[in-house]
Amino acid sequence: MSFIFSILLIFPGLILANDFQVHDDFIEREVITGSRIENSGLFRISDIFLLTNKVRVNTIDGFTWSASINGLPSFQRQSWIVLLNGHRLGLNTFSNVNINMLPINITQIDSVEIITVPQIYNGIFTDYGLINIHTKSKSQGTVLTFSQSAGNETGDPGPYAYTKYKSPNVEIVGSGTSFVLDANNNNNSIILGMNYEGHTLTDWAMEKRVQNIYSRSDDWIIPELYPNPSIEKTSIFLNLKRTGIRNNYNILTSYTHSNKYFLFFQPMGREIPIEYIIKYVGINYYYNFSEKLEIAYRLHYSNNQFNKYPNTLDMEFDWESNNVHVNIENKFRVSSYSGKFGFGLDRYSLNTDYELDKSFYDIYNIYFQFNHELIENINQNIDFMYLFSNGKRSIKGTSITKWFINSKHKLKLILSKTERLLEEGNSLWYWSNLGYNIINPGYTINGDFNKSNIFTTDLVLESKINEKLTVAVSNYYRRFDNSYLVEQFYNINSENGNITSSPIEIFTNQGGNILGVNLSLISNIKPSITQYFQYDYQNEFYSDDLFNNTMESFPKHILDYHFSYSPIEDFSIWTKCRYISSTQWENYKNINGLAYQIIHQDTLEYSDTIEGINMIDIGIQKWFYKRKIKSNMFLRNVFNQSIRYHPIGASFDLTLFLQITLFPYNIY
Amino acid sequence: MKKIIFLCLILFPNKGLIGSVNNNPFEYFSLSIELLKNVNNNDLHHFYQPQNGLKTSFSSPFYWGKIQASLGLIPFNGKERNYIDFIVVQPNLKWIKPLYTSSKMSFAIGGGVGLFVFSFSDLDDGFLFYNWASVTESELSSSYLSQIQYFINKKMSLTFNINIDRVYTYKPINLINISMGIGYINKTPDWIKLILQ
Numbered sequence: 013m014s015f016i017f018s019i020l021l022i023f024p025g026l027i028l029a030n031d032f033q034v035h036d037d038f039i040e041r042e043v044i045t046g047s048r049i050e051n052s053g054l055f056r057i058s059d060i061f062l063l064t065n066k067v068r069v070n071t072i073d074g075f076t077w078s079a080s081i082n083g084l085p086s087f088q089r090q091s092w093i094v095l096l097n098g099h100r101l102g103l104n105t106f107s108n109v110n111i112n113m114l115p116i117n118i119t120q121i122d123s124v125e126i127i128t129v130p131q132i133y134n135g136i137f138t139d140y141g142l143i144n145i146h147t148k149s150k151s152q153g154t155v156l157t158f159s160q161s162a163g164n165e166t167g168d169p170g171p172y173a174y175t176k177y178k179s180p181n182v183e184i185v186g187s188g189t190s191f192v193l194d195a196n197n198n199n200n201s202i203i204l205g206m207n208y209e210g211h212t213l214t215d216w217a218m219e220k221r222v223q224n225i226y227s228r229s230d231d232w233i234i235p236e237l238y239p240n241p242s243i244e245k246t247s248i249f250l251n252l253k254r255t256g257i258r259n260n261y262n263i264l265t266s267y268t269h270s271n272k273y274f275l276f277f278q279p280m281g282r283e284i285p286i287e288y289i290i291k292y293v294g295i296n297y298y299y300n301f302s303e304k305l306e307i308a309y310r311l312h313y314s315n316n317q318f319n320k321y322p323n324t325l326d327m328e329f330d331w332e333s334n335n336v337h338v339n340i341e342n343k344f345r346v347s348s349y350s351g352k353f354g355f356g357l358d359r360y361s362l363n364t365d366y367e368l369d370k371s372f373y374d375i376y377n378i379y380f381q382f383n384h385e386l387i388e389n390i391n392q393n394i395d396f397m398y399l400f401s402n403g404k405r406s407i408k409g410t411s412i413t414k415w416f417i418n419s420k421h422k423l424k425l426i427l428s429k430t431e432r433l434l435e436e437g438n439s440l441w442y443w444s445n446l447g448y449n450i451i452n453p454g455y456t457i458n459g460d461f462n463k464s465n466i467f468t469t470d471l472v473l474e475s476k477i478n479e480k481l482t483v484a485v486s487n488y489y490r491r492f493d494n495s496y497l498v499e500q501f502y503n504i505n506s507e508n509g510n511i512t513s514s515p516i517e518i519f520t521n522q523g524g525n526i527l528g529v530n531l532s533l534i535s536n537i538k539p540s541i542t543q544y545f546q547y548d549y550q551n552e553f554y555s556d557d558l559f560n561n562t563m564e565s566f567p568k569h570i571l572d573y574h575f576s577y578s579p580i581e582d583f584s585i586w587t588k589c590r591y592i593s594s595t596q597w598e599n600y601k602n603i604n605g606l607a608y609q610i611i612h613q614d615t616l617e618y619s620d621t622i623e624g625i626n627m628i629d630i631g632i633q634k635w636f637y638k639r640k641i642k643s644n645m646f647l648r649n650v651f652n653q654s655i656r657y658h659p660i661g662a663s664f665d666l667t668l669f670l671q672i673t674l675f676p677y678n679i680y
Numbered sequence: 681m682k683k684i685i686f687l688c689l690i691l692f693p694n695k696g697l698i699g700s701v702n703n704n705p706f707e708y709f710s711l712s713i714e715l716l717k718n719v720n721n722n723d724l725h726h727f728y729q730p731q732n733g734l735k736t737s738f739s740s741p742f743y744w745g746k747i748q749a750s751l752g753l754i755p756f757n758g759k760e761r762n763y764i765d766f767i768v769v770q771p772n773l774k775w776i777k778p779l780y781t782s783s784k785m786s787f788a789i790g791g792g793v794g795l796f797v798f799s800f801s802d803l804d805d806g807f808l809f810y811n812w813a814s815v816t817e818s819e820l821s822s823s824y825l826s827q828i829q830y831f832i833n834k835k836m837s838l839t840f841n842i843n844i845d846r847v848y849t850y851k852p853i854n855l856i857n858i859s860m861g862i863g864y865i866n867k868t869p870d871w872i873k874l875i876l877q
Contacts, residue, residue: 164795166820166848171756171798173817174764175727179850181817579701579743582877611850637875645773647793647820652848666848668793668820 038383038393038412039133040426040470042066044124046148048542051576051586053631053646054118055163055188055669056209057111057145062588062629065548065570066128066530067141070595072276072661073218073283074185075211075243076110080566081141082128083490083528083550084468088278088498088562091437095144097251098134099264099294102314102335106440107278113290114145115247115266117190117207119159119673122148129470130428131410132379132395134296135310135339135356139408139430139466147251149203154195156677161644162187163669166652179611180219185667186211186242201253212242213274215662216609216616218283220509222274225323226285241285245270258300265293272321275329279440279451281502281660282511284327287319294337304345308354312337329450332363333438351382360438368447375401375435389416399433406431406463420477426470434461434496441496441518451516459496459520467491482534488550490526497522497558501599504618504660506606511660524555524563544574561598567624569593582635592625600659618659625655631669640678644671701743706876709868710739712839714861716752724853727763728756735859739776740868740876746776748790748825754857769797770845772823783831790825796847821847829863837863 044063052063058077061069068080081092089107093100096114103109127133127142136142163185169178192205213222226241249266273288294312301307313336318329341354356379361372379397386392395410410428417423434442441461444451472486501514528550535543548570552563569591576586600620609616631646645668649655652666716733733754739746752770774792781787798817823845830838839861847853868876 164818164820167850168817168819169851170796170817170819170847170849170853171724171728171763171766172849172851174758174762177723177851182850583743636877638877645793666820668795 038131038381038391038414039125039127040129040131040412040424040472042126042128044126046122048544048574048576049118049121049123051542051578051584051633052574052588053586053629053644053648053669055161055185055671056211057114057116057118057121059118060111060121060124060143060145062590063574064126065546065572065590066126068550068566068570070565070657070661072658073211073213073215073243073274074662074664075112075274076108076276077112079109079111081126081143082470082530083488083526084128084130084140084466085526085563085566089437089439091140093136093138093140093142095134095142096266097147097262097264098144098296098310099262099292100136100312100314100335100337101266101292102290102312102316102333104438105316105318105333106275106331107437108275111143112209113245113268113270113288115207115249115268115290115292116145116147116205117159117188117209119157119161119190119671120147120192120205122146129410129412129426130408130430130466130468131412131426132352132381132397135341135354135377135379137377137379137395137397137399137408137430139432139436147203148194149201149253150194150196152196154193154677154679155675157190157192157194157673157675159190159192159671159673160188161669161671163667165665165667167665177612180214180216180609182214182216182665185669199255201251203249203251203253205247205249205251207245207247209245210242211244212240213283213662214240217618217656217660217662218509220608221504221511222283222509224508224510225283225325226274241272241274243270243273245273259298261295261297263293263295267291275318278498279455279500279513279516280511281500281513284325284329285321285323286329287317287321289315289317289319291315306343308339308341308343310337310339310341330364330366331448331450334361334363335359335438349382349384351380353380355379360435362443362448364448366448366450368443370446373402373435375399375433386413390414391416399436401433401435404433404435404463406433406436408432420475422474424470424472424474426468426472428466428468430466430468431463432466433463453515455516455518457518457520461496461520462494464495465491465493480536484530484532486530488526488528488530491523492525492559493523494520495522495524495559496520497562499558499599501602502660503602504606504608506608509608519558522556522559524559525553526550526563527553540578542574542576544572546570546572564596564598567593567595582639584633586631586633588627588629590625590627592627594624595622596620597622597659603659620659622656622659623654625657626651626653627655640675642671642673642675645669702741705742706740706868706873708740708865709872710737710837710863710865712737712739712837712861712863714839714841714859716754716857716859718754718855718857720854720856722854723851724756724855726759728758728766731755731757733768733857735770735861742775744775745778745790746788748772748774748776748792750774750794752857764800766798766800769799770821771795771797772821774823774825776825776827785831786827786829788825788827788829790827792823792825794821794823794845795819796821796845796853819847819849821845835865837865839863 066082071077090109125144127138167182188209190207247268252263268290270288274283292314298308316333318331320328336359339356356377358375377399383393391414393412397408408430413425415423470488474484499517503512530548533545571591573589578584597620603618628650629648648667655664714735716735718730735752737750739748754768772794774790776790778788826842828840841859843857845855
């Protein structure tokens with residue numbers, strides 16, 4: 013059936029192509045521009061999720077975010093991919109993707125591409141979406157940048173600390189420090205960056221369970237400076253680029269180290285402190301033989317370690333995962349066709365003292381992309397990938413058809429059919445089957461881990477009404493089959509905050525449907541004023557019970573409004589308003605009504621229902637000293653509403669953020 | 681809903697706000713020193729007795745209206761021994777909109793944000809660099825201002841302010857302060873303009 017579908021996808025392209033054009037821009041993406049990032053008050057990398065409503069997110073601690081891109085939820089596992097300047101840094105571990113563990117700082121981001129449909133991008137099939145972050149880079153000269161930021165959340169006791177109204181301290185949200193050297197000489201560029209980020213975990217909803225497992229004995233520097241549990245991340249990266257007449261390459265190496273990282277381990281339903289290390293080195297190389305032929309290769313190596321940090325459970329993950337990613341791609345133009353042909357290899361290996369049946373496995377893929385003009389004003393792109401591993405195969409295909417109705421309107425139809433192997437996610441369950449017995453007392457699997465299937469359609473109408481107004485409306489449908497979902501119910505001991513879990517059951521044949529609609533308006537009524545209005549709705553229907561329960565934890569409605577005004581180059585003011593509808597978390601139904609904090613006459617309780625979120629942010633940006641100093645001051649959640657994303661997660665109250673960026677050396 | 685409408689009125693584009701950008705900000709400055717008195721009475725005052733305080737501020741024309749940076753100090757004494765005395769150190773940044781200006785008088789309103797740093801004075805530890813967090817508490821505040829200035833001459837003025845501050849502690853603190861003082865007005869030195877622009 014899959015083969016037939018794939019052939020059907022390709023066939024019309026082969027027989028109907030009558031003209032040839034190179035259409036590199038068949039990537040279906042949302043782009044968050046640098047100017048929008050600059051005028052939005054972002055504190056951490058994960059704050060880019062606040063600028064798109066095609067990504068549904070939730071977080072427990074505010075540092076690790078789960079995301080679902082454009083109705084492509086990987087449900088309880090995070091399988092979306094993060095690239096940094098086209099490099100795959102290996103953040104996907106244990107069903108988590110923490111974008112904040114990238115070696116950069118939010119101030120270094122130039123723009124963000126979000127791939128919102130399954131298709132081939134840089135040799136990767138984006139089953140669950142992909143985010144490619146581009147860092148700032150000068151084309152000429154040398155720039156030295158130093159940045160410092162801090163955030164302070166409200167809700168401390170203040171002078172009431174010594175009265176009957178006393179309450180625990182909330183403490184600061186965290187801080188960030190970064191240093192970047194960007195040096196350019198002719199066609200060569202070198203960027204060296206160092207970053208530190210701290211994030212405290214003192215919210216009352218999670219304080220007890222975090223305090224109970226956290227051993228303070230070996231806090232670094234002066235223990236009194238860090239009296240509270242916090243995540244600390246230090247990182248360094250080096251990016252070398254060369255652009256020649258025929259060839260160009262981009263080499264990236266990075267090291268991210270969190271001496272103390274609180275990993276939310278889903279099978280236990282709680283945070284475990286670990287030492288988290290991510291190492292990476294990779295090259296992307298392009299060589300132009302002629303206008304009709306280009307060869308690209310990408311060679312990436314990442315190493316991901318979860319080492320022991322002293323904890324009261326004496327829990328040790330003993331996990332060192334390696335990934336080698338190789339991709340060779342030939343971009344060509346033959347007769348009336350253009351496209352790409354490529355193949356790739358991913359080797360995943362695990363170093364651990366657990367006795368494994370096999371310590372590595374390989375995934376091979378071969379793929380092609382064709383694009384051509386189907387008929388006048390209608391272009392089509394076909395992506396096809398054949399993937400095999402451990403004797404199993406999967407097929408993935410996408411068709412993107414664009415109809416240029418006239419100079420103002422464009423209609424796009426995107427169809428995709430994806431099969432996905434368990435091996436592709438480097439998942440905890442795969443390694444558990446091979447003997448990585450970290451989950452104790454184990455789990456039950458109902459059925460077999462077959463290939464999961466996803467069928468998607470997207471219909472997108474883009475209209476540039478005039479120079480001041482752009483409108484896009486899209487409708488999307490997703491069908492999931494043979495997805496594996498975990499059923500697990502959590503309880504909390506309200507005395508000490510400890511979490512217990514019911515036995516883990518995995519159901520491997522879950523299915524369901526998602527239907528959604530998205531509306532986006534971008535308005536520039538004046539050059540100095542930009543407004544964004546976005547609305548997204550999605551809902552499931554005709555789904556299995558577990559699928560349905562899981563989807564209930566995703567908000568149905570997201571509404572965004574963003575206004576920014578820059579009367580002069582050196583000053584801007586902005587506001588963002590966001591509404592997110594309520595969510596229901598079936599697996600936390602047993603915690604409903606349990607108290608986690610009592611303050612005078614207030615009893616604060618856990619709930620399996622997350623109320624709708626109304627968030628308004630406001631901020632200003634001002635440059636000083638002939639653009640040598642940039643300052644940002646912004647308030648998040650101005651009206652101090654109760655904002656929570658997860659039943660056992662933190663509440664994000666009114667918070668003040670400050671950012672200062674210095675450009676002490678700037679020579680062109 | 682009322683809050684959203686209020687915010688819309690302030691922020692959303694309107695001709696008055698967008699059309700009248702001052703192209704020569706920071707042209708002059710006003711430096712003032714004022715005596716400060718807390719005049720309201722609420723839950724905090726059941727535990728603490730405010731004393732007279734001091735405030736100094738720096739104001740200058742901005743792209744619209746004026747911008748003001750200020751620093752206030754007010755001591756609070758505990759009414760019982762358990763309630764530890766503290767001094768409020770209040771750095772603040774406000775935007776001020778003059779509503780009426782003549783050669784002798786001006787009337788303005790404004791609002792802004794700042795920090796309330798509660799520095800507790802009687803803790804056994806005393807204040808040291810590494811334990812600052814345990815002897816001080818700081819919290820975000822918003823403030824609203826009404827200001828009357830009487831210009832004695834081109835360089836000097838008398839200032840009267842009413843400030844309403846809201847401190848976003850878990851149990852919010854509302855303070856109404858009045859202040860009176862004297863201001864000095866002068867052309868902003870070029871080196872300050874260089875930094876600010």
